[in-house]
Amino acid sequence: MKVITILRNKEYAFIALISAIAMVLVYPYLQVILNGGFYNYFFWYEVILNQSILNFILYLIFSILFGLVISLNIYNFRNRACSIKGSSGSAGLGSILAVFIPQCGACVSLTTLFLPAAAAGILIRYNSIFNLISIGILLLAVYLVGGFKK
Numbered sequence: 001m002k003v004i005t006i007l008r009n010k011e012y013a014f015i016a017l018i019s020a021i022a023m024v025l026v027y028p029y030l031q032v033i034l035n036g037g038f039y040n041y042f043f044w045y046e047v048i049l050n051q052s053i054l055n056f057i058l059y060l061i062f063s064i065l066f067g068l069v070i071s072l073n074i075y076n077f078r079n080r081a082c083s084i085k086g087s088s089g090s091a092g093l094g095s096i097l098a099v100f101i102p103q104c105g106a107c108v109s110l111t112t113l114f115l116p117a118a119a120a121g122i123l124i125r126y127n128s129i130f131n132l133i134s135i136g137i138l139l140l141a142v143y144l145v146g147g148f149k150k
Contacts, residue, residue, distance in 0.1 A: 003072065003147035012071045020067030024060070058131040065138040072145045 007013045032040040048056050142148065 016067040016071035019070040
Protein backbone atom coordinates (compact mmCIF):
# COMPACT_ATOMS: atom_id res chain seq x y z
CA MET A 1 0.00 0.00 0.00
CA LYS A 2 1.11 3.51 -0.80
CA VAL A 3 0.62 4.69 2.77
CA ILE A 4 3.16 2.17 4.10
CA THR A 5 5.64 3.12 1.38
CA ILE A 6 5.27 6.79 2.23
CA LEU A 7 5.62 6.21 5.98
CA ARG A 8 8.88 4.33 5.41
CA ASN A 9 10.30 7.70 4.45
CA LYS A 10 11.45 9.22 7.74
CA GLU A 11 10.37 12.73 6.78
CA TYR A 12 6.74 11.75 6.15
CA ALA A 13 6.64 9.43 9.16
CA PHE A 14 7.85 12.36 11.27
CA ILE A 15 5.18 14.66 9.80
CA ALA A 16 2.49 12.06 10.58
CA LEU A 17 3.81 11.58 14.12
CA ILE A 18 4.05 15.32 14.88
CA SER A 19 0.56 15.96 13.45
CA ALA A 20 -0.94 13.14 15.53
CA ILE A 21 0.80 14.32 18.71
CA ALA A 22 -0.34 17.90 18.03
CA MET A 23 -3.94 16.68 17.76
CA VAL A 24 -3.60 14.68 21.00
CA LEU A 25 -2.28 17.74 22.83
CA VAL A 26 -4.35 20.55 21.27
CA TYR A 27 -7.79 18.90 21.16
CA PRO A 28 -8.21 18.63 24.97
CA TYR A 29 -7.35 22.30 25.30
CA LEU A 30 -10.10 23.16 22.81
CA GLN A 31 -12.48 21.09 24.92
CA VAL A 32 -11.67 22.82 28.23
CA ILE A 33 -11.02 26.35 27.00
CA LEU A 34 -14.52 27.41 28.10
CA ASN A 35 -14.36 25.97 31.62
CA GLY A 36 -11.11 27.02 33.16
CA GLY A 37 -8.68 26.74 30.28
CA PHE A 38 -5.29 25.25 30.98
CA TYR A 39 -6.13 24.59 34.64
CA ASN A 40 -8.53 21.83 33.53
CA TYR A 41 -6.25 20.44 30.82
CA PHE A 42 -4.95 17.43 32.74
CA PHE A 43 -8.31 16.96 34.40
CA TRP A 44 -9.76 16.32 30.91
CA TYR A 45 -7.54 13.25 30.50
CA GLU A 46 -8.51 12.01 33.95
CA VAL A 47 -12.24 12.40 33.25
CA ILE A 48 -12.20 10.79 29.83
CA LEU A 49 -10.13 7.83 31.02
CA ASN A 50 -12.44 7.26 33.98
CA GLN A 51 -15.70 7.89 32.12
CA SER A 52 -15.29 6.40 28.68
CA ILE A 53 -12.25 4.43 27.60
CA LEU A 54 -14.00 3.78 24.26
CA ASN A 55 -14.08 7.51 23.46
CA PHE A 56 -10.43 7.84 24.42
CA ILE A 57 -9.49 4.97 22.09
CA LEU A 58 -11.57 6.49 19.28
CA TYR A 59 -9.87 9.82 19.97
CA LEU A 60 -6.43 8.23 19.65
CA ILE A 61 -7.44 6.48 16.41
CA PHE A 62 -8.74 9.78 15.07
CA SER A 63 -5.47 11.52 16.00
CA ILE A 64 -3.36 8.87 14.25
CA LEU A 65 -5.52 9.05 11.11
CA PHE A 66 -5.36 12.84 11.23
CA GLY A 67 -1.55 12.69 11.22
CA LEU A 68 -1.61 10.15 8.41
CA VAL A 69 -3.88 12.29 6.22
CA ILE A 70 -1.71 15.37 6.79
CA SER A 71 1.40 13.40 5.81
CA LEU A 72 -0.28 11.90 2.71
CA ASN A 73 -1.54 15.29 1.57
CA ILE A 74 1.93 16.81 1.93
CA TYR A 75 3.46 13.90 0.02
CA ASN A 76 0.91 14.21 -2.79
CA PHE A 77 1.30 17.98 -2.92
CA ARG A 78 5.06 17.71 -3.24
CA ASN A 79 4.95 14.86 -5.78
CA ARG A 80 1.75 15.83 -7.58
CA ALA A 81 0.84 12.14 -7.72
CA CYS A 82 -2.90 12.85 -7.71
CA SER A 83 -5.40 15.62 -7.15
CA ILE A 84 -5.81 16.40 -3.45
CA LYS A 85 -8.91 18.58 -3.76
CA GLY A 86 -11.43 15.94 -2.65
CA SER A 87 -9.20 14.49 0.02
CA SER A 88 -8.43 17.86 1.54
CA GLY A 89 -12.13 18.59 1.83
CA SER A 90 -12.76 15.18 3.41
CA ALA A 91 -9.92 15.59 5.88
CA GLY A 92 -11.14 19.06 6.77
CA LEU A 93 -14.70 17.83 7.29
CA GLY A 94 -13.57 14.92 9.47
CA SER A 95 -11.33 17.15 11.54
CA ILE A 96 -13.94 19.85 12.04
CA LEU A 97 -16.59 17.30 13.00
CA ALA A 98 -14.31 15.70 15.59
CA VAL A 99 -13.23 19.01 17.11
CA PHE A 100 -16.84 19.92 17.81
CA ILE A 101 -17.72 16.57 19.41
CA PRO A 102 -17.39 16.51 23.20
CA GLN A 103 -15.57 13.35 24.30
CA CYS A 104 -17.32 13.00 27.66
CA GLY A 105 -20.41 14.22 29.45
CA ALA A 106 -18.40 16.66 31.54
CA CYS A 107 -16.75 18.26 28.52
CA VAL A 108 -18.09 21.53 27.27
CA SER A 109 -16.63 22.00 23.85
CA LEU A 110 -16.69 24.84 21.39
CA THR A 111 -19.98 23.34 20.19
CA THR A 112 -21.87 25.24 22.85
CA LEU A 113 -20.86 28.49 21.20
CA PHE A 114 -22.44 27.54 17.89
CA LEU A 115 -25.37 25.24 18.67
CA PRO A 116 -28.37 25.36 20.97
CA ALA A 117 -28.04 23.45 24.24
CA ALA A 118 -30.32 20.65 23.02
CA ALA A 119 -28.09 20.01 20.02
CA ALA A 120 -24.99 20.01 22.20
CA GLY A 121 -26.71 17.48 24.46
CA ILE A 122 -27.33 15.19 21.49
CA LEU A 123 -23.67 15.43 20.51
CA ILE A 124 -22.63 14.48 24.04
CA ARG A 125 -25.07 11.56 24.19
CA TYR A 126 -24.05 10.12 20.82
CA ASN A 127 -20.41 11.22 20.77
CA SER A 128 -19.08 7.71 20.05
CA ILE A 129 -21.17 7.53 16.89
CA PHE A 130 -19.97 10.96 15.76
CA ASN A 131 -16.38 9.95 16.52
CA LEU A 132 -16.82 6.87 14.32
CA ILE A 133 -18.22 9.09 11.55
CA SER A 134 -15.17 11.37 11.85
CA ILE A 135 -12.87 8.35 11.63
CA GLY A 136 -14.79 7.12 8.59
CA ILE A 137 -14.40 10.49 6.89
CA LEU A 138 -10.65 10.46 7.54
CA LEU A 139 -10.45 6.91 6.10
CA LEU A 140 -12.27 8.25 3.04
CA ALA A 141 -9.64 11.00 2.81
CA VAL A 142 -6.85 8.38 2.92
CA TYR A 143 -8.63 6.52 0.12
CA LEU A 144 -9.07 9.68 -1.96
CA VAL A 145 -5.37 10.55 -1.81
CA GLY A 146 -4.55 7.05 -2.94
CA GLY A 147 -3.21 5.78 0.37
CA PHE A 148 -4.69 2.32 -0.17
CA LYS A 149 -3.32 1.87 -3.72
CA LYS A 150 -0.39 -0.40 -4.39
